[in-house]
Structure formats: structure tokens, C-alpha cells
Amino acid sequence: xxxxxxxxxxxxxxxxxxxxxxxxxxxxxxxxxxxxxxxxxxxxxxxxxxxxxxxxxxxxxxxxxxxxxxxxxxxxxxxxxxxxxxxxxxxxxxxxxxxxxxxxxxxxxxxxxxxxxxxxxxxxxxxxxxxxxxxxxxxxxxxxxxxxxxxxxxxxxxxxxxxxxxxxxxxxxxxxxxxxxxxxxxxxxxxxxxxxxxxxxxxxxxxxxxxxxxxxxxxxxxxxxxxxxxxxxxxxxxxxxxxxxxxxxxxxxxxxxxxxxxxxxxxxxxxxxxxxxxxxxxxxxxxxxxxxxxxxxxxxxxxxxxxxxxxxxxxxxxxxxxxxxxxxxxxxxxxxxxxxxxxxxxxxxxxxxxxxxxxxxxxxxxxxxxxxxxxxxxxxxxxxxxxxxxxxxxxxxxxxxxxxxxxxxxxxxxxxxxxxxxxxxxxxxxxxxxxxxxxxxxxxxxxxxxxxxxxxxxxxxxxxxxxxxxxxxxxx
Ligand SMILES: Cc1ncc(COP(=O)(O)O)c(C=O)c1O
Ligand SMILES: N[C@@H](CCOP(=O)(O)O)C(=O)O
Numbered sequence: 162x163x164x165x166x167x168x169x170x171x172x173x174x175x176x177x178x179x180x181x182x183x184x185x186x187x188x189x190x191x192x193x194x195x196x197x198x199x200x201x202x203x204x205x206x207x208x209x210x211x212x213x214x215x216x217x218x219x220x221x222x223x224x225x226x227x228x229x230x231x232x233x234x235x236x237x238x239x240x241x242x243x244x245x246x247x248x249x250x251x252x253x254x255x256x257x258x259x260x261x262x263x264x265x266x267x268x269x270x271x272x273x274x275x276x277x278x279x280x281x282x283x284x285x286x287x288x289x290x291x292x293x294x295x296x297x298x299x300x301x302x303x304x305x306x307x308x309x310x311x312x313x314x315x316x317x318x319x320x321x322x323x324x325x326x327x328x329x330x331x332x333x334x335x336x337x338x339x340x341x342x343x344x345x346x347x348x349x350x351x352x353x354x355x356x357x358x359x360x361x362x363x364x365x366x367x368x369x370x371x372x373x374x375x376x377x378x379x380x381x382x383x384x385x386x387x388x389x390x391x392x393x394x395x396x397x398x399x400x401x402x403x404x405x406x407x408x409x410x411x412x413x414x415x416x417x418x419x420x421x422x423x424x425x426x427x428x429x430x431x432x433x434x435x436x437x438x439x440x441x442x443x444x445x446x447x448x449x450x451x452x453x454x455x456x457x458x459x460x461x462x463x464x465x466x467x468x469x470x471x472x473x474x475x476x477x478x479x480x481x482x483x484x485x486x487x488x489x490x491x492x493x494x495x496x497x498x499x500x501x502x503x504x505x506x507x508x509x510x511x512x513x514x515x516x517x518x519x520x521x522x523x524x525x526x527x528x529x530x531x532x533x534x535x536x537x538x539x540x541x542x543x544x545x546x547x548x549x550x551x552x553x554x555x556x557x558x559x560x561x562x563x564x565x566x567x568x569x570x571x572x573x574x575x576x577x578x579x580x581x582x583x584x585x586x587x588x589x590x591x592x593x594x595x596x597x598x599x600x601x602x603x604x605x606x607x608x609x610x611x612x613x614x615x616x617x618x619x620x621x622x623x624x625x626x627x628x629x630x631x632x633x634x635x636x637x
Pocket of ligand 2: 306307308309311312386387388389422423425474475
């Protein structure tokens with residue numbers, strides 16, 4: 162495929178500078194509070210896609226990501242970074258498909274170092290950011306929010322890297338013990354885990370406040386690794402491509418059901434469709450925190466308070482990447498996005514304009530799995546197939562099972578290993594999944610983390626003090 166040497170990215174809110182791929186990687190959130198998307202979508206013809214069928218995962222990653230890079234990273238280097246990123250996975254297929262029914266498949270995304278789908282993008286993002294920072298002689302301060310999985314994956318990918326300090330905010334007491342240890346037991350000086358007295362939405366709001374404080378942002382060279390960063394999304398597009406190709410695409414359509422929280426993963430599926438992958442249905446699966454399912458039903462995006470569930474990583478109400486979809490569905494009218502996001506900030510709600518809602522409904526279906534549905538699905542899946550699903554995957558399996566039968570294979574994304582949530586899995590099935598041997602001592606490792614109030618000023622002070630202390634220690 163011919164690659165334009167000037168791929169530009171625009172903000173969903175329309176008033177931030179247009180940037181190239183490398184600047185977008187470092188920027189995280191746009192300076193107007195919006196999220197970056199490419200100005201135009203690259204198109205893969207069926208013949209181009211067909212040539213990728215059966216190729217190793219890293220080669221498909223290179224081919225899919227390359228048109229989004231716009232020549233800013235040389236082909237040989239990009240190919241090497243993809244190779245190195247996916248060599249950290251413990252399955253030769255990186256993201257294997259497992260058949261669970263006549264036309265039903267699970268896409269296992271948890272064979273990376275921290276046992277969740279976040280590793281797929283994070284292992285590559287860390288390498289890409291490292292390269293950009295090194296080539297410019299820069300350092301960055303990453304501040305990220307997590308409901309449990311992004312944090313561990315980010316810390317694993319960035320620990321010990323000399324060009325970045327990484328601060329991860331997690332909701333105190335609301336992540337699983339395994340998730341917490343994955344964040345709090347790294348010993349490297351550039352890693353800072355912070356428990357916030359609040360919810361994931363509070364942590365994410367703090368991160369966005371820090372980005373929107375332009376003086377702070379510039380002072381610490383703030384960068385982000387949540388899915389607000391385009392680099393996360395583009396890397397997640399790849400497994401939609403590999404799995405669709407394995408099931409007969411581009412000559413046969415495929416459907417996906419995606420357990421959804423911050424809307425990054427399912428938005429990556431939408432991008433896969435926009436670039437040419439024949440996706441029949443994209444199903445948004447929510448847990449009891451069902452703001453997205455309610456929005457598709459009623460057209461009203463309205464916060465009602467987050468409730469803790471056995472799928473804690475999806476306990477989210479401010480679903481960041483929904484903004485990217487609104488931008489597309491509103492015909493890329495940034496004024497509409499500014500107005501809707503203003504409404505969300507002011508009153509915790511907005512109404513999706515009619516035509517945009519129709520556009521969204523034509524691309525997505527949605528469903529909700531409550532706590533009982535989720536536990537029952539873990540049980541019934543184990544009984545019927547012998548497969549032990551984690552609670553997030555079970556949410557999606559439960560929703561997928563209620564979709565009308567179609568000729569297209571249904572792929573459900575298996576986003577985490579069950580051993581990350583042993584208590585919930587055991588309560589539902591009676592089986593306690595064990596951590597893989599290479600993580601066997603995780604729960605004995607010593608923890609190191611700070612506890613801070615739900616207050617962006619306190620977090621800003623902490624970040625600056627810690628980053629300064631690390632820099633001073635490194636200089637002596
Ligand atoms: C295990 C797991 N499944 C699903 C999700 C939802 O993904 P997304 O936030 O991209 O919608 C998350 C995190 O958000 C997660 O950690
Ligand atoms: N479930 C996520 C929430 C943050 O999502 P992100 O994809 O925007 O990083 C988590 O595990 O932290």
C-alpha cells in the first residue's frame with residue numbers, strides 16, 4: 162500500500178494544532194481537551210488484506226499500523242519494534258482464536274506479560290514512545306489512570322525506561338489483589354503507583370485535568386498511555402484484522418462482541434471496519450455500569466453513579482473514546498462534540514443528536530450483563546465447553562449469546578486471564594484459577610505505593626516532587 166508521508170491528526174474538539182503521528186504519541190490528549198483521530202482513514206483493499214492472511218502477527222501489525230505512521234518512522238525500525246513488542250507474548254499466535262461453538266470463537270488477548278489485552282498495545286506503545294523521545298533527546302512524564310489492567314500493563318512496559326517517569330492512578334480498594342500487585346511491586350525508580358481515594362472515573366478526571374493545565378503539562382512534559390492516546394487504538398486494530406482474516410475475511414464478514422468500559426477496544430474494531438475489514442456486527446457489551454447500552458437505547462448519555470462489580474476494569478461511566486465515535490457519527494463536526502462534552506462536564510449528561518444516534522445504531526449493537534448473568538455465564542461456559550472465562554470476558558459472552566444468530570462467525574474478545582480475578586471466578590464456578598508459574602510469587606512481592614486524595618492539585622504536586630527527586634538522584 163502507498164503511504165502518504167504526511168498523515169495528519171485532528172482533534173475531536175477542533176481547536177488544537179494538527180499533528181503528525183509521533184507528536185500525537187507524545188501528546189496523549191489534545192491541547193483543547195479533545196482526542197486525536199487521523200484526518201482521513203487509510204483504505205485496505207480486499208486483495209491487500211488477503212495477502213496478510215496467515216502472516217505472523219508482528220508482520221500484520223507492521224502492515225496495519227504503517228499507513229497511520231505516515232512515514233515518520235522508517236519501515237525497518239517500525240518492523241523491528243513490532244517484532245520486539247510481540248516477542249514478549251507467550252503464545253506463538255500472540256492473540257489466538259479458540260472455538261467455543263459451531264460459529265462462536267473467543268479471541269484470547271491475554272498472553273502478554275500482565276495477562277490482559279492492554280499488553281497488546283502497551284508493549285508496542287512503550288517502544289514507539291521510547292524511540293521518539295530518544296530521537297529528540299527528550300524525557301516525558303506519563304500520568305495514567307487505571308481501573309486495574311492498563312496500570313499493570315503500562316508499568317510493565319515502561320519500567321526501567323530512562324526517558325520516562327510513569328505515574329499510575331488507581332482507585333483505592335477497587336482493583337483485584339492481583340491487579341494491585343502488578344502495579345505496586347515494580348522496584349524501578351521511574352515507576353510510581355498511586356492509590357486515589359475515589360473511582361476510576363475520578364482517576365481519569367484527574368489525568369484530564371492535568372492535561373488541561375497547560376502550564377503543568379508543559380513543565381513536566383506530560384504524556385499519556387490511556388486509550389486517549391491514538392497509539393493505543395491503532396495497535397488494538399491489529400487483532401481485529403488477524404482474527405477476521407483467520408475466519409475467512411476479506412471474503413466473508415465476521416462479527417465481534419467486545420467487553421467495554423472506556424470504549425477504546427470497541428473503537429479499534431470500528432477503525433478496523435473503516436479501513437476495510439468486513440465486520441458485520443460490532444457489539445458493545447457492558448456490565449451493570451451500562452451507560453453505553455442505555456445511550457444506544459435512549460440516545461441519552463447520562464451518568465447515574467458507578468457500582469462496583471466482579472468485572473472491576475469495566476466499572477466506568479465516563480467512556481473516553483465515545484468522544485471519537487461521536488465525532489465520526491456527527492460527520493466530524495467538532496462544534497457538536499464541544500457542545501456535547503460541555504454538557505457532560507456541566508450536568509453529567511448529553512443527548513446524542515438524532516442523525517448521529519442513527520449513525521451509531523447502524524454500526525453498533527449493545528447489551529448489558531448484570532452480576533448474576535456474568536456469574537451464570539462463567540458457570541455455563543465451563544460446563545458446556547470446559548473453558549474458564551474471566552468475568553470481563555463472561556460479560557461479553559453473556560451479551561453475545563443474546564444476539565440474533567447470523568451466518569457470520571461471532572468473535573468474543575477474551576480480554577483478561579481468569580487468574581487476575583480468582584475470587585470472582587471461584588465464586589461463580591468453584592474453580593480457583595492459578596497464576597502462571599512465572600508470576601507465581603506475585604502475591605509475596607513487597608508493595609510500594611502512595612495514597613492520595615481525589616484532588617488533582619495534590620496529584621500534580623506529588624508528580625512534580627517525585628519526578629524532580631528521580632531526576633536529582635539520576636544526576637548524582
Ligand atoms: C479486562 C478488561 N476488559 C475490558 C475492558 C474494557 O476495555 P475498553 O476500556 O477499551 O472499553 C477493560 C478495560 O477497560 C479491561 O481491563
Ligand atoms: N479498563 C481500563 C480503564 C482504562 O482504559 P484505557 O484503555 O483508556 O487505558 C484499565 O484496566 O485500566
